[in-house]
Amino acid sequence: MTALTLFDLVIRSMRKNIKHYYLYFFALIFSVVLYFVFATLQHDPAVVQQSGGTMGTAFKVAGILLLFIAGTFVVYANAIFLKRRSREIGLYQLIGLTKGAVARLLILENTLLSAGAMAIGIGAGMIVSRLFLLLLMKLVGFDGFIELTFSKTAVLQTIIVFIAIILLTSLQMLVAVRRTTLLGLFNAEKQGEHPKKPKAVRSAFLALLGIGLIAFGYWLSGRMMNVFLFINMLVVLATTITGTYLLFRVTISWLFYQLRKRKQGHLGLNGSLSIATLMHRMKGNANSLTIITVLSAMTLAMLAGSYSLYYSTERETRSIYPHDFMFGGYGDAQEEKETKQFTEELDRQGISYLYTPIEVMNLDGQFFEEATMTKWLPQMFSVNLVNEKQLQQAGIDIEIPDGRTAYFYDASVYWLMKTTEVPFSVKLTNPEKELDVSITKVKEGNILNPPFAGTQLVVDDEFYQEIKEQFINEEEAHRMGTFFSVMISDKDQQAEASEIYQDFTKENDRLNFHYYGQYVSTMQYTGLLIFIAGFLGLVFLISTGSILYFKQMTEADQEKRSYATLRQLGFTVQDIMRGIVRKQVFVFGVPLVIGLLHSIFAIKAASFLFMSDITVPASIAMAIYVLIYLIFALLTVGYYRKTVKAAL
16 A cells, blocks of 8 residues: 555545544644643743742643643543544454554554644644733732743744654554454444443442442541641542542442342333443443542642632731731840831831831740640740730731630641630749630731741730739840831832832841732742642643543444434434433533542641631632533533434
8 A cells, every 4th residue: 555545544534533533633732732831931031030930940840740631631532532443443454454554544643633733732822822921920910011932942842742742642553453353343342331240248348338438538537637647648548549439330330230120120211321321331431430530639629729829818918917017026126226217218208107016025835734736836835925905006906805815826836726625724934923824716817927926825905914014023024025017008008118128128137027028929829829720720621521521422422323223213312312411410420529529528628728718719619610521511412412313
């Protein structure tokens, strides 16, 4: 056979299979576009300069993950198409083509398809890179103008990466053609369609074990905060994954068998088109459904977590830095002088502010009794005691403790302390005296800015004066300090005040800790995180959704004769579609629902990382995820409907 004839055969094959390729081709283009965008932003000098190099590194890591996801998807999709076209490959061999010629035909076809996707993807990536850059800059809080430059390095990197993927899929085709027999090719679509009767005791045990392992993983995820945290994480991961596999491999099959047994095999039309077909392929689908479910849970947790961090950035930063600027110390007169210099500069620039001195008493503290927190924290600690009256004068919205009680503040250990049962007692001491104080609430955040914060106790004015009189004398005078709070009245002047403060700290060789600077820094970090998590999640969604779609396309074509028979018996398209829709609810719905449950408990287990309530941002991320999955489910139902209509 001449090369021209082989090429002609390739073109005819591609024309014949074009209806099967469109979604695969789109997904491949989409992967190229996103990888090229990541590579462009990674090498763009403006982005690297703006971020100080951190964004370039983050995009490099994300590019590797993106490559892994896209590569796995292409290889998996290619395997589905090879099985789908097994009859066609067998016919090529029947008419006299050697296995080598068939392999060359498939490789040439794959190369042309991939090259076309690569060219379109890079072209589209050049067009939309600007949009992605603007989105990134918006997320990180940058309002200036950045011009995106064309990157030859990004183009070359994308071409090299996808050439490697083409070589990998070509090798996959070569191995598949050489290993299969002619008889195996014609029977490939019939394999694994005759489920064996499950062994009653063994299946029931494994079915219940799968549910039990998942339930145990969920239970343990809410009780991870102890000295075995790392081991608990591994146990939760292992039990959840194993339980999920058993759920798909044994539990669901066993339940289907019990249902069929109860109905004595009379499933009816809807049951035959849904339960029966699922039973026939449950063994083959168990691995892919488990992987999709677990990775969906991980992706959802990643998306919800990153969006939650971004969503709560302003609130949590303000919680840690309650004052816009803070100066002060214990027995250091220089701090008051520096505060005056800073406020004088604010006056010169016409920036209005509220200036408040806050008296702070430093004492030694000790947890009064053995509790969960003392397994993680030192039993002895330093306490900054603060009067609620002065905090209110500084413009801090604070709840007033009752009588001789105190509220506990420490942002650095809040994630450990927030589950502690209250009230609990701490002992305030100095070398001569001690006093037991009841802690009635553990509050999030600080009431002093870092680095001064430490552990803080807030008491009412009367109790504060009583403690001061009891513990402070001439010898202990060094324990009294004054901190100076500066709150900017107009939020629009925060950035200008921040610039003044940064210049001031450079001149005076002091640490740069202030609310607005930390907010901008955190916005850059969380904005970059949600940008990367969002795109990786989107690629994963496209990949898994496409894989499920491809598998259902294959099953629809395999069952086309059954649909034709049903149509000849008088069943309408709607009658048949009711059973098919039930099947798709299972195929798309069960992995999604279980993945959502897994992610909810994963987020709950990781909730100690967040000071704020993450219910709203996590719900938004999950809703978007469900919506995109629903689109793939509707596409699948639409393909089945076309197949059923064309079956007669």
